[in-house]
Amino acid sequence: KAGVTQTPRYLIKTRGQQVTLSCSPISGHRSVSWYQQTPGQGLQFLFEYFSETQRNKGNFPGRFSGRQFSNSRSEMNVSTLELGDSALYLCASSLETSGPSFTDTQYFGPGTRLTVL
Amino acid sequence: AQKVTQAQTEISVVEKEDVTLDCVYETRDTTYYLFWYKQPPSGELVFLIRRNSFDEQNEISGRYSWNFQKSTSSFNFTITASQVVDSAVYFCALAKVDSNYQLIWGAGTKLIIKP
Numbered sequence: 001k002a003g004v005t006q007t008p009r010y011l012i013k014t015r016g017q018q019v020t021l022s023c024s025p026i027s028g029h030r031s032v033s034w035y036q037q038t039p040g041q042g043l044q045f046l047f048e049y050f051s052e053t054q055r056n057k058g059n060f061p062g063r064f065s066g067r068q069f070s071n072s073r074s075e076m077n078v079s080t081l082e083l084g085d086s087a088l089y090l091c092a093s094s095l096e097t098s099g100p101s102f103t104d105t106q107y108f109g110p111g112t113r114l115t116v117l
Numbered sequence: 118a119q120k121v122t123q124a125q126t127e128i129s130v131v132e133k134e135d136v137t138l139d140c141v142y143e144t145r146d147t148t149y150y151l152f153w154y155k156q157p158p159s160g161e162l163v164f165l166i167r168r169n170s171f172d173e174q175n176e177i178s179g180r181y182s183w184n185f186q187k188s189t190s191s192f193n194f195t196i197t198a199s200q201v202v203d204s205a206v207y208f209c210a211l212a213k214v215d216s217n218y219q220l221i222w223g224a225g226t227k228l229i230i231k232p
Contacts, residue, residue: 035220043208043222056219088160106220108154108162 002027004093004109012115018079021112025072025093032074033106034066037088046089049074078114086116119144121211123223131231132201138194138226140209146170151185151192152210152220162208168192196228204230 005024013019025032034046045058049068066076072093078085092106120143130136142151153165166176168185176183180197196203209223 042224043210043220045219048219058219090160090162092162105164105167107164110159110161113160 004091004107006089006091006109006112008112009110010113010115012117013081014117015081015083017081018077019081019114020075020077021089021091021114023074023076023091023093023109025074025091026095026107029093029095029107030072031094032068032072033092033094034074034076035090035092036060037090037111038084038086043090046076081116083116086114088113119146119211119213119221121209121221121223123207123209123226125226126224127227127229129229129231130199133198135195135197136199136228138196138207138209138228140192140194140223142190142192142209142211144190144211144213146213148213150212152208152212153183153192153194154208154210155205156208156225157205165194165207199228199230201230201232204228 004026007022011019023032031050033048035043036046037043046060046064047057047066048055052068052070063079066074068074088111090108090111092108094106122141125139128136149170151168155163155165166183173185173187182195184193192209206225206227208225210220212220
């Protein structure tokens, strides 16, 4: 079974630009979560999607947004990039057959490393 | 407020030594989950274990073992007979039952296993 895939793996942008990252969950998984990882702030939760609906959101500005498609693939978008947005963005998927539950393990993708110049 | 503390920023040991990674958490909830993840240099977080707050049994999986003690709010992770392939950053995380996957992460412990 293929794991979580994220594209692109590496991205270089300049301040003020916008970027879209993509995540394809494990086949059959319906929940997708996004995390930002930086040396200074560590791992921080961005948002979680289930059945095309955002169910939970972390403490990030509105420049960070996301969506989920009917096939459970998810994208996140960052507009008006700032230097501080440079980070590893991780996507995780889980099966979740019976509603929100941590009994479903989250499986992570390799991440997209975004560098903002 | 919920918080996870991994006081050990970096640990370096020689192969075959045993090593324990500490994790101390804070929460006012009675029902919660604790996790350990491994992040090798490739960057992908690998799930190691999940433990709910009502299950204080220690767990052993091969060379890995976990010690969960609610009395001290700790969930420590021990690697026995460490190997070079164990070199990675290890994260401890905490979640409320109803938080829809909003994990609170520790800062991570970088483990270096020298041959």
